[in-house]
Amino acid sequence: MQKIKRNRAFLKWAGGKYSLLDKIIPSLPKAELLIEPFFGAGSVSLNAEFNQYQLNDINTDLVSLYNIVQQQPIAFTEALAPMFVASTNLSEFYYQKRAEFNNTTDPFRRAVLFVYLNRHGYNGLCRYNSKGGFNVPFGRYVKPKLPSQEILQFAKRFKNASFTNLNYKESMLQAPEETVIYCDPPYIPISKTASFTQYAANGFTIEDQRELGDLASKLVKEKKLTIVISNHDTALTREFYKDAKIKSFSAKRFISQNASTRKPVKELLAIFDSNN
Template identity: 50%
Template sequence: MTIKNHKKQRAFLKWAGGKYNLIEKITQLLPKRAETLVEPFVGAGSVFLNTQYKNYVLNDINPDLIGLYRHLQLQPENLISECAKLYQSKFNNADAYYSIRTEFNQETDTFRRAVIFTYLNRHGYNGLCRYNLSGQYNVPFGRYVKPYFPEAEMYFFAEKAQNASFTQIDFQTCMQHAPKGAVIYCDPPYVSLSETANFTQYSRAGFAFHDQQRLAHTAAELALKGTNTVLISNHDTPISRKLYHNANIRSTKVSRVISQKVENRRAVKEVLALYKVGSIHQSTKPV
């Protein structure tokens, strides 16, 4: 399953909480004999890009993200060619950025939104993806000298995506419809490290504590029934450990890639909670 003797692949999107730096530790815990990997929170897809399963089910509640992936899967050359047009110096300034961002918020064509989404991701502040309560993309201009155009990374994603199906449904529905025997990797919006660090607006709908409970409960149920092994990433907090009380928990440190303050970009503890078929306690009641 895990890629061996292959170059480690970066995602073509910047993404808060991306798993590039944790790939080795994650893949060590994923079952190697499964044919299918299901990701209910695919994000930028670093785990997808750095594993070798026969099939993938990649899900996210963000319609712009899934729309982009579907277009890249079906018409990579056309999409990448259109994206390249926006990586010119004349579009790398605040006036151009905010004009294109306004266009994005008014655009209804999914292909054009996919093109602009990649531009906003690489030209916006700190690679954030954020919407306001009205569903408007509101990340400010990033002021980069020369944003990198990830052409090679996009082509790699497109080629690998030929073995993937993309869905945009609730994570619990995605997990419950996973093929029997498939391994499920979950990278949800994280439990807050503090009361002020509660950013969860990666999509137009937030991710409340009740959703964290639903995730832990669903993972435990699937493993207990013998249907699927589930691995979940999250911050290592007392709340996380209570949520995952009947999982095999491993703690690790990872550098924080995206933070508003440079001084906060430090190593933080994360947990990898493994709900393995055949090794789950009977108590599955959520916290």
């Protein structure tokens, strides 16, 4: 198997795909354009070789951050550096900056604070309360890393990419012919305590999961496309992706907070191909 060059995302991200690149990348056929309707931290596009990228996410803060990094990478890393010293890695400082983030409307400052909170907050979570306030607690890391090189690499790779803040359906419906779409939606929970659907202020429901599978089936019948979807391997996902080719595997991701009960989980890739 061809060795995959691995570029790391500059954000920590719950459910990130860095550890699964050897499963995902070979499942993406060659094409001019890759569309990601659920871009997240971007590990897949950072490592997949396409000439064009349309990168979408429903999280407004995330898309604003990426547009700023794309346009002003050096100024952004210089502004971020003072946030990664010993005096900023304290809970009191963290909660002050979290409050500032939730009150500021300045896009550049908000982007700097977003990265600070992401690298210092608990477990790489991106979570908002019902009023849209970021509410991830302090992470208590020994020495959070300033991801300056990763930010510059991100800006270089996606210099000409398009970042959009749309509903995933809008992003997919705009896809031209001969396109690959990779979808990494919030996963269907496999236990009552494993739901990460409050990624943005609005959740991603079971009905949304069903509609994603239906839309993928519809689009590959209407256009010459390939759509690849990641999710947990469950009876529901197999039902929702019944028109797709399924690749199942064990993932090194753990869902339990109790270390004594952590187990690897089964995931799948659903490949919808108009040539099938």
